[in-house]
Amino acid sequence: MYLKYFYDNELSQASYMVGCQKTGEAVVIDPSRHVNAYLQIAEEQGFTITGALETHIHADFVSGAVELSGRTGAVIYHSAEGDENGGYAFDSSLNTKGVRDKDRIHVGNVWMDVLHTPGHTPEHVSYLLTDGAHPEKPIGVFTGDFVFVGDVGRPDLLEKSVGVKDSADAGARQMFASIQSFKQIEDYLQIWPGHGAGSSCGKALGAVPTSTVGYEKMFNPAFQPEQEQEFVDFLLDGQPEPPAYFASMKEINKYGAPYLSEVHPPVLLSIDTKEVEKLAENENNMVVDTRNPAVYARGHIPGTVNISYPEAFTEWMGWLTDYESNIYLIGAESDHEAMRDALYGIGMDRIAGFIPAGVVERAGRLRTYENIPPQEVKEEKEKGNIRVLDVRFQDEWERERIPGAEHIMLGHLPAGTDEDLPSKDKPVAVHCGSGKRSAIAASILLNKGYDVKNMVGGMMAWKTDNLETD
Helix, strand or coil, X not given: CEEEEEEECCCCEEEEXXXXXXXXXXXXXXXXXXXXXXXHHHHHHCCEEEEEECCCCCCCCCECHHHHHHHHCCEEEEECCCCHHXXXXXXXXXXXXXXXXXXXXXXXXXXXXXXXXXXXXXXXXXXXXXXXXXXXCCCEXXXXXXXXXXXXXXXXXXXXXXXXXXHHXXXXXXXXXXXXXXXXXXXCCEEEECECCCCCCCCCCCCCCCEEHHHHHHHCHHHCCCCXXXXXXXXXXXXXXXXXXXXXXXXXXXXXXXXXXXXXXXXXXXXXXXXXXXXXXXXXXXXXXXXCHHHHHHCECCCCEECCCCCCHHHHHHXXXXXCCEEEEEECHHHHHHHHHHHHCCCCCCEEEEEECHHHHCCCCCECCEEECHXXXXXXXXXXXXXXXXXXXXXXXXXXXXXXXXXXXXXXXCCCCCCCCCCCCCCEEEECCCCXXXXXXXXXXXXXXXXXXXXXXXXXXXXXCCCCCC
């Protein structure tokens, strides 16, 4: 038997290849859209990829099952539990097979038994792996978004992202039942989860790639409640707001993403700053400046939004970009391919063009904004010269805040109305936890006509300076 682990750091997403070295067959569990890594390993190992196994309809990345099937002819194995056909609506031309609890998928002399593990989603399945060389005992289980290291999948995404009423409570109760069943399997079994730390599919995922059933029984907080209602209350409490793009991911993965060969590739544009500004003025476009926030603050083209690459680039593009918009990216040419692939990974296929960073850096007069330290924000606020806007998540805001600050989460800022946003009667000092998100917010507020200042270092710097919080 052969087992290979793949990990996408940007999306905190894990996928796995299982192969039978005797027969030369292999499958991939929860493949990402960028399938070349699987094809390369298969070629190196002499495998033919015969299957792409889905644990559920993903909300946080574009599944590569369709792409992999198109490139190799592999069967797409997907859940047929939960809703009709597992909620999938693949085109009839695709090579698909729905699987149910207790079904078995053979990969040469290796096999996987299907376990229906609802909770994160109604259709969710896990795959229990057995090596035919030792058929008396399985080795481990691919748990997808059911069990993580130190956490379990959140059950509220269908309600919060898709709008399925009361599905969060129902999902939490399904999750409780799934965990009780899972506790019955043997402690030695390895757990191979679908995500690691940083994923929004849970609230406290560990940064360890694998675990065992026994370890999770002992130390996973979600495994400790013995009563259903206690578990439901625990699981639903403190779940972070899901990124806006999750709703689009659910829709894309329900039907299957287009083949990447059919996506119109972005072009490298040779234009000046005036032409970039015209692009940004068009409501059908989004022009994103991916340069460092400090560089952006010193000079940028009006109408652009500053989402710097690479840190949290994919997450905030997903939060802030309309999937119907034409996307233009300003940045270093060496990053163009990686930025494109990152956006393709969340289904943002409308990347119209790249604009070299030098176009901005060679320009003359540009728009700027000021970065100011927390002490200056405090002093100007006490004089009544400035408003303070906090763009952190709701749970961060509720834990502690700057006295007198106003609040709107960054992801809601582009669509914010006059009622949601501060008055423009005085400058606005915007802040987040560390300064990354507030830099994005500053660019959006500038485009809305605000006189903006960015508080350097965010709430961490405010507290380091021992300034008062509520």
